[in-house]
Amino acid sequence: MKTVLTTGLALLGLSGAAWAQGPVSGTITDARTGAPLPGATILLDGAASGATDTAGGFSLTAVPAGTHELRLTFVGYETLVQTLQGQAGAQRLNAGLQPGGVLTGDALVTAQRASDRTATAYTNLGKQDLAKRNFGQDLPYLLDQTPSVVVNSDAGAGVGYTDIRIRGISNTGINMTINGIPLNDAESHGSFLVNLPDLASSISSLQIQRGVGTSQNGGAAFGASLNISTLDNRREAYGETSNSYGSFNTWKNTVQFGTGLLGQHFTVDGRLSRISTDGYMNRASSDLKSYYLAAGYQAKNTLVKFITFSGREKTYQAWNGVPEPAISGDQKLLQQFIDNGELSPADAERVRQEGRRYSYYTYDNQTDNYQQNHYQLHLSQGLGSDWNLGAALHLTRGFGYYESFRTGRKLANYNLPDVVLGDTTIKRTDLVDRKWLDNYFYGGTFALNYQPKGNDKLQATLGGAWNRFLNDHYGEVIWARYASTGNIRHRYYFNDAAKTDYNAYARATWQVLPQLGVYGDVQVRHINYNLDGLEDGQVDVGTHVSYTFFNPKAGATFALAEGQQLYASFAVGQREPVRSDFTDRLAGDQRAQAERLNDFEGGYRLTQPNSSLLGPNTALRLEANYFYMNYRNQLVSIGQLNDVGTPLRTNVARSYRRGLELTGFLSANDKISLSSTLTLSQNRILDYREATTDSTFVLRTSTISYSPSVISAHTLEGQPLKGLRAALLYKTVSRQYLDNSASYNSRIKPYQVLDFRLRYTIRPVFIKEIELGLLVNNVLNRRYAANGYTYGYPGADGQQQTFNWYYPQATRNFLLSIGAKL
Template structure:
């Protein structure tokens, strides 16, 4: 579990990011549900010796300074990498800035048949909060308005350390073992209005978690067949508490959620000529135990789930540059704590009747069918992918926020998402490279009950599910060390509620970003102009059934980045 706001420069130490949609291949822990995001850190075995400094500055008081270095693999097989960053911003919206630091480091020992790697990262972040959207009328007067007070902020830290050992056993067998510890803690303030005698009544909500886990995997690969199997076990504790400022030593409550998870997977792949077949299965047991505050007046609550998530796919290369693919899979996933407690931070006699039993919220399931074609050329690629995701008991957003800013969700019996994705690029040589992707979506909820209004809506589009998203980018080499790029993005309108009301939507918008880049002898200067046409765009929002509330996208802004190598 990673909160990006706690470790803000985490991506600076990532070598690659894989974004997937649909039912992904089985992995340790929770199987991919409707989509996944996977990270691979900087590969120590192939990263050469280097050191670099980076400085960035731009609009809205945005800045970042970072140092990073890598040793490369030494004569004794040792390699190390490290990066440290400090950054801040005043924020586009009023009093919505951030001040933070983060660090990432890894050390590895490579031998002919063994590899041992230690990875750690940590971060500390303080944020002035701005999680409420603003009304359409207020944004016309002041686009940067933030209805939260200047006193409402948070401060959190997070750390993680992992040790991984891999060994080639011979005869096609490879084994991997990993153990890790992840922790985070902090608190945030929420205003309850004016305090007697002046100022604000501020509630201080605290959070702290510790997560331990271990995984093991064995892979066998020979000729055109590979089989992999693995298992994992985790233990997760998270405390929630409330205190009122200024007496933070006196708590109104302290409750704890304990989640234990055990999972195993097996994967199989076989290739014969132009055909490749793959299948996998993830089996998982999860249990959650809620320990209430001593004064809550309720007993300990428990709930558990068992899941089986299968997937199979086939790829057929029908020619040297064209291949067809198809896959089918199912994933099931349990509700999160916020779903089980309907956004409440504490369970007690005052709300237990509405929230218990915990089985009231059912696990969600998705069946995913995909098929497509990929065309490859020396200078370009094009992929077309059709998908059909059928959801059962989807835990869907209802368009409202909890007191502390978390989106509220509930089960909807049946829903679906169907569409097509196109993704491609082409290298025109001296004229540059053109890349584009388009997603066309048709999504429906069969039946949605608005509990507050007592109204049932049928066959409605889920909130914040735009029917069309398109991206286009042109990278152009210029004279000598200079290059430039222009990127455009179109996002169609999206509903603010699950009621099908065509008047309560976010407007469609288009954004254009420009960049100019200079590079010579490892030194770089990059100037980015984001939202270059100063579009009046909104990233999302919600509604109270009459008024539209939006999250504004920042107006035209500039960011300048300088990178330079450092000598050892």
């Protein structure tokens, strides 16, 4: 295919003195639409020299005099190879890449990704975007500046158990895939990224779709989908290391290597990582280890890659949070916690001593211990000039336990008889138990892609997957003060789950007219879920359900002018309940029902790699997206947790989320840039059934829990000196309610957080690159909480008493980093 190349300043034929060298910068875009291509790889003389940022921009600090080969590559696009002449002055390159052309290992990934033709809201992040954010915090914190995102951390500092919400939806409603393979747990629907520490260091590109988005493998997207690719092919050998140290004794050590292309056919890439921290909260430490290894073979029309990655975590439990008086210092409220048995006098004394960093647990091994091993075998095969096939087999092996010290537990609940000592009968005991998970997830996926050569008006994909999940849940007593008839590792409950999930989808985009494009997508998904056995407390959790969902999607785009687009789409998403919706139902609740979402999206995009409005060397991008997500039987959090920190949920018949997402990006001369996003939304339950003090009920419209009406994020980044980039990152989140009553007494207060980041890169003669970094979180030292839960019941006087627990986030803290590239 023909590649479109335009240059802002003379790129070819310029010569300078033999000793001269100068910078080269520019923007890489889609040749058809002008949309930026973040994450495109820049190679100078065969060596990887960076990647484009969110706006498709790149910068080479110094290109020596002489003739060089500049290679620009991006997944799903033709590679551009161009001769570049080094010179003393600055040069600018704006390149438009054409889709198709080369076979890549990302056939499965691109089959599920949104584009300007799929008429939905999405954000692309490349390797460079993630790298400049990555000081060792979990992946959600690296996405904190993207639209409609709210993040939180149990331990308070972004390492360990973290969570992400998009448009008010927790990660149980966010579909996550790695290389097209589902990551969400098949039972809980959660994506526990603590099991894959430092995954960000192996990500080559990432796309966040908001709303239902395109058809995905795995669970349905009810707030967003997160499509991750690690299928980067680097042609040259490399070695890299990055290391961080900071507050709360936080360490991150990462080593990466790659052989480059061996014998024109083979590549091997690897990574080892370790992250550890004491945590901001007391007794909230994490010890995380992971590896990544990929071996690939590529020929003209074939690419085969085997990937294995694994994570092992040991995390001191912090999922109980802290009681409200630990934050407010309200002694009267603290006494209420004592009087109602929520805290013992000893606990209350620790609240007074530890304040907002209080930890409920004191047992020295109150830890979560889990390992997750992933194995993927990918095939990309060209089938003539118009077709290619992406297919994969996968296996995920997970196993681990969390250990707890428990006081005064009934022996009967542990399937043990009472202990009789003479005339004394002992019915309760202190003990240490372990709750185990032991699971396998395996299956296959495929995507058959069609794009006629020389004709980009029509693109089509036929895809699908079959997946099977097997999970054993069981508990063991490893110590008891009174062991009764039990032996060490006495098993006191066991249940096993089996889930089969398969789907097929077909999708096509058609450019009907030069200005008008249409999009259609339809998916059929079937689920069988069977759960048998006893849960903790000897409760029978037998569940046998099956679902078949039909999920159509359609949209249209209209080009107003070059770089300007209107779009609108409608999509249906349906999803089965999660395990806890079946096993932890509240008294009087019916069995959990499947959810349905009708999602309307519409908006306007403006993309100008060289803005005619603001002058040369200025990039401008604006987007306004309106969404209306209309739910039937949405499962919403009631504000309470079960004994492993999972939010309890209930169906509400009618609810909606609607709002406006505004995003903008402006950069000038690659020296300074400003990106901003603002979300304004309403999140409502219709006919919410609320109890009154006289035990009657009223129906009213209420706000959905954990759904702020205003979210904003702003990043101002500049390059005051050569090689030095400084950034201010500002985040605001409005009030959130802990339950669905919209009670002022059960809320998370609004908060604003300012972070500061420095990255300084030098290129000495003895090594390719050294980078120094500094991240200061919460510069203004705000005391805020980003998550919490609540419960209540009538007190002795008959009045409702409410007990709130929160997850305080760290006050001002820092992370320092040093990295090197060989």
